[in-house]
Amino acid sequence: MSVHISSVGMGRFGKRPEGLIDLAAEAASLALEGVGRKPIDLLVAGSMFAQGPQGREALLPRLAGRLGLESAAGFRVDSSSGTGGMAFHNAVLALETGRFDRALVVAAEKMTDRSTAEITKDLAASLHMSEVAAGATMPGLAAIVTQRYLQRYSLTTAVCDLATVHARSMAVANPNAHFQKAVTAEDVAASRPVALPLRLLHCSAISDGATALVVEKGTGPATVLGLGQGFDALRLVDREELTTFAATRLAARRAYEAAHLTRKELNVVEVHDAFSPFSLIHIEDLGICGPGESPHWFEKGWVGRDGRLPVNPSGGVIGRGHPVAASGLAEIGEVALQLRGEAGRHAIATRPKIGLAHAMSGIASHNFVTILGSKTA
């Protein structure tokens, strides 16, 4: 049974005055309007923190009530920063059973009303307890991964700076992106240290935001062609290699097999660059280039809007902002917008037929790959 994305709803990512439910409802309403408010019989909602002013929100029933979807079935998912990917994959699986006709998938996060220290502590919930006990944070472990990558290929942090410059330049064309201003490599290198070698502009921002998709039976420009998931050891010390993410490689292999496609048929890609050097690792793990070759792709501009294979035309997590649960769904939504010819100013040079979205939980402990496109491609 074929399933396709028929509508994408996304509000502005960034520091927003609204609370979680309002953000989610805004994106959901935009998505529902895109299909003329046709009936929804499945509501899938995701949030890592589900943080409201008084604590955790009952996101699913509150959203169902707000949207008038009391007669729909529903479930909520949480896979930290991979939540959006998990929500979408499970909505597709539910539709493929034939029991539902049309699903609304919503992922939202409210983060900017808490301190950086509180957010840092909460994000560490996606790490292993022994790492947290040692005072590890997401940027701390990402720094160790980055250092290993740079060492292995005898690189300097200049390639990380370049990855940030790319993301921020893409975000400028996306009116929903948190960051609307490009940065130079010098800006990145001069930004304050967070967890060396990572500096502030190598790290995703704390953002509010939500994404919603309507997914339904049938085919269209953004038909689901292949899905893949992969796990890896939660503790970094239990992984044999840190310069590549096994969870991405496994998810990608499964998605390519399900879609009967290879990476050579991709026209656009969105990867989960929670830290800008991770975009280097991700495109290698997706098979777009060989190990250690991705810096060359960025240096040559092959990932640009008119390049060989545009990567993160939305600005990615670095440029679009990172309301953690919403990011994975925003990546899928961006690919759908590109395929449906609805990306506006952030459209890539040639309208694509096949696209891939990658979402990541924690430090790549559970990753999701989604391949969308037209069956006739």
Added chain:
Amino acid sequence: MIAGTTLELSLCHACQTRYLPCDGPCPKCGSSDCAEYFTSAVGRVLAATELHYPASGWHAPHRLALIELADSVRVLVILDGALPAPGTLVEVRHDKDVYRAKSEPAR
């Protein structure tokens, strides 16, 4: 010079994984059929970082390092001292719930 102290690890009899800490089941296969053994506490720094925005309860700069011990066993340690270059040898010790290593001041 680093003293010749040892560190307690576990060897899983089911899948032969060597791991620490040695107070739980094998992280790879979940087996509890494990035996404790001792290996050199001296390990090589694979990567090290300095956290300027540590989690609540820690003070900046908080330094962490990924250390490789004998038999390719890896451990994340809290570094006391300067940030060492990759390849530096350090001595790892178990301290309650965490592992620590002391690095020499940068020269």
